[in-house]
Amino acid sequence: MNKEPGMTLIVKTVTRISVWLIILYGFYIIFHGHLTPGGGFGGGVIIALALLNVLLAYGKDFTRKWLNIKLLENFESSSITLFLIVGIIGMAVGGSFLFNFIDKGTLFNMLSSGTILPLNIIIGIKVAMSLFLVVMALAAYNFDKGDEQ
């Protein structure tokens, strides 16, 4: 009946609407990591799950066309390098690794708490990309064919 890969039209429509909301919620969690519960890891997982929703609803071929996997891989490795660079800047400025070199600001403001916010964003990107790419790598493997060697 339905020749297209993936799930039914209902699931696809719901996913199309909800995926952006879930990503937005993930960013909310990341950006408020220093104010509310959650942070880089939690928000990153939520973003990864939004992308995985697309993978489940539309199938892996569509997802690969929709997203530039190579770009995501570059995001993943550059984010972790950035984390290290933030740490090294701390060494250059304050004399020790990951030293807080940005002004701490006022408590409970969005832009406060020094390097915690940029580090949360970096961790969020890293976790989102890693989790998503791990599942994509598993999906690329065809389990029906078994071990090819």
Next chain:
Amino acid sequence: MIIPYFIIIPLLAAFLITLIAGEKDDWAIILSIIAVISLLILSLFSYITMHTETLTYYMSSWKIPVGIVLVQDALASFMLVLVSIISLTSLIFSISYVRNLSSDWKYYSLFMLLVAGMNGVIITGDLFNLFVFVEISIFAAYALVAYGGKAEEFEASFKYAVMGSVSSTIVLLGIAVTYSATSTLTLAKIGEQLPSINSNIKLWIGGLFVAGFGLKAAAMPFHAWLPDAHSSAPAPISAMLSGILIKILGMYVLVRIFFNIFDAPQFFLNIFLIIGSISMIVGVFLAVGQWDFKRLLAYHSISQMGYIFLGFGLSTTLGILGGVFHLLNHALFKSLLFYNAGAVETVTGTRDLRKLGNLTKIIPTTSNTSMIASLAISGIPPFNGFFSKLIIIIAAIEANQPVYALIAVIGSIFTLASFMKVQRYGFRSEKKADVNGKSIDWKMNFAMITLAVLCVATSLMIIPGIREIALDPVVDVLKNKTLYIQLVMGK
């Protein structure tokens, strides 16, 4: 302050390789070699200049009860030099060995993570941080064991992953109990609190750590994963795993915790002695019967780890000296033997000693260096293995433990027997060997010759003048036991 660079450099290399190397393997090779050479220079520099100093470094300038502290003393510098030497030779050996196995840049990236994890374990002064670095290096090791992509390699890697996870769970439980008893995770602070806590809890923590890190050190009751994992991995990785990984994650952490933090309680030293002597004798018995070259070497790792356990378990000055010295020597000659096995496998395509023949003419460097390594591991003078085993045996007799000395001698005799078998069948039989036309290039030969020279050169460390400079500061760190706590806390 150079302490954090021991972690930053390999991590940066690993991440840059994934980022800019991409499919270009040459960049990955250049980056990782530069990283390891700079690590070697840094560690040699600190080893030579530091002597008995203890340096501390506070991460992001948070002081001890709050933040993570990095500690570098003579023992840590010694271990860092060891890691750098073995990883440099291993990388040089890898260049042509791993080519065409899979995409190379992944290998180098994982390799640098392995080095970063081990360096982190060595210099951290925080119990949970130590656990994190253990996990970093051991996860890199799981992936590298399966790097060749054959079914048996996946099986070995899976077995390794299961056993590693069991040990990590036990260690994590130990850390949780420690934290609940002492309310701190800084090693030095734990050491301060320990005398005041219940002795049953101390036994419980110690038992969990012996089981957890003993599993990683592959001491005898916990050894089952090692022969599979170490024989299935690519040869340079086997050298890394057998040469340094089991020593850093297992032995170094155990001695650091039990000598510097727990003040070397006699009960646990007795456990060291018992599992050491069992490993020594059973490991070598299992090794003699093996026909797979790398499997034989892997069983010998268990047996030689037994000597190191015995040396530390005696806990006398001479015993600790023997343990430290044998730790260095075993890393050198066991890595060399694994390179030899890798070279033999490259040329003949098999690791089965029965199928090998006379290789002295075909690969002269490999067979000559393997002779040096075999003599060193069997304890024949003037090679380094003789002196460290001799020190351990003398220490056992001096400590009124003649039974352990006898076991060590018997173990050494069987080691000699099994390496006579390797030489007789693998390299010097009358049979003509089948070769597949591949040759050993200069990079592989360079790695083997470097370690063979070091096998002879380190035996000079027994000369009192050199020993006082090179080994005595390391022994002092362990002999002074809880002085570590005072030095780290700055009293």
